[in-house]
Structure formats: C-alpha cells, structure tokens
Amino acid sequence: MIEASWIAGLGVILFGVGLIGAFTRKNAIVVLMCIEVMLNAANLNFVAGAAHYGDVNGWVFTAIAIAIAAAEVAIGLAILLSLYSTQETISLDEANILRN
Amino acid sequence: MRALSALARFGVFAFILILLSEVMSHPMWGSSETPPSTLDFAVALFNEWSMAIVVLGLLLAMAMIGASYLVRDERLANLIWDLEGDDQ
Numbered sequence: 001m002i003e004a005s006w007i008a009g010l011g012v013i014l015f016g017v018g019l020i021g022a023f024t025r026k027n028a029i030v031v032l033m034c035i036e037v038m039l040n041a042a043n044l045n046f047v048a049g050a051a052h053y054g055d056v057n058g059w060v061f062t063a064i065a066i067a068i069a070a071a072e073v074a075i076g077l078a079i080l081l082s083l084y085s086t087q088e089t090i091s092l093d094e095a096n097i098l099r100n
Numbered sequence: 101m102r103a104l105s106a107l108a109r110f111g112v113f114a115f116i117l118i119l120l121s122e123v124m125s126h127p128m129w130g131s132s133e134t135p136p137s138t139l140d141f142a143v144a145l146f147n148e149w150s151m152a153i154v155v156l157g158l159l160l161a162m163a164m165i166g167a168s169y170l171v172r173d174e175r176l177a178n179l180i181w182d183l184e185g186d187d188q
Contacts, residue, residue: 016116053132071163
C-alpha cells in the first residue's frame, strides 16, 4: 500500500501545478481547469488523511467537495458562455468589465 | 515588469517545494490505522451527514437552474413553438 505521505506529496504537486496555471494562463477555461486541479489536490489530501487515520469524515468531505465542484463547473461554464456571447472572447485580459 | 513576473514564478515554485518537503516529512504521517470501509462511508452519509447531503442537493439544483438561466437563448426564433405541425 502506498504511504499516505506520498499521496499528500502528490496532492501538493497537483496543487502547485494548478496554482501556477491559474496565475499564468489567460484562457478562462484553462484557468477553470486549473482551479479544478487545485480542488482535486485538496480532495486527495482529504482521502489520504481519511485512509491514514481511519476516519470516514475525510471521505464525506471529499464527496461534498466533488459535488460542490460540479456545481462550480456548471456555473463557471455558463458564465463563460454568457461572456462569450456578449464580449466574443473568453480571454481574461480582455474581459475585464462586469457589465454586459 | 518581467523581472517581477519571474520573481513571482520563482516564489511560487519555492513555496511549492517548501510545502512539499514540510507535508511529506510531517510527523502526523507516522502511525497509521485501519482505513474505513465503504459501509462506514454509507452509514456516515445517511446518519451524521444526512442534512448536509440534503443541503448539497438543494445547492446542486440551484446551480443547474442558475446555469440554464445564464445560457438561455432569447432569440425569437427559438422562443416560438412550431404550432403548424409536421406534414407527415
């Protein structure tokens, strides 16, 4: 069985990849994907902790976080579609106003 | 500006390395216990976390309704029902 510390390390690496992507990319969809990668890294740490300590609450937190991530993706993609229909771009540099 | 950007990237990379070493060498990963079973997971979901699951379902429903409202198509051609029927 893989040690929980290695799983946590993988979670940190995934979080770093998502952090760098969210900070450096300009495409809104890519930024949304990077935020999802960061969220899944946190989920990985929850699962590793739950398996290590024998506590089922980490799994419950992960299930709730996955459901919230699904809602976030639905809203995020809808916002991006609405943004594209009004601004005709999803570049985060050009879409810098909140009014339509 | 580019120097500041390079400095920020170096800072984020150093932060990740420090976080990685601190997380992996933390003493909390010492002794492990028996991992929970899926039965424990199901029991926890339907007993202690049942209200949270209901609230989560409401949140998902609101998200779906909000998303479909955001992407609605208000063009007139899509709002008129085809009342004439098919010829077949």
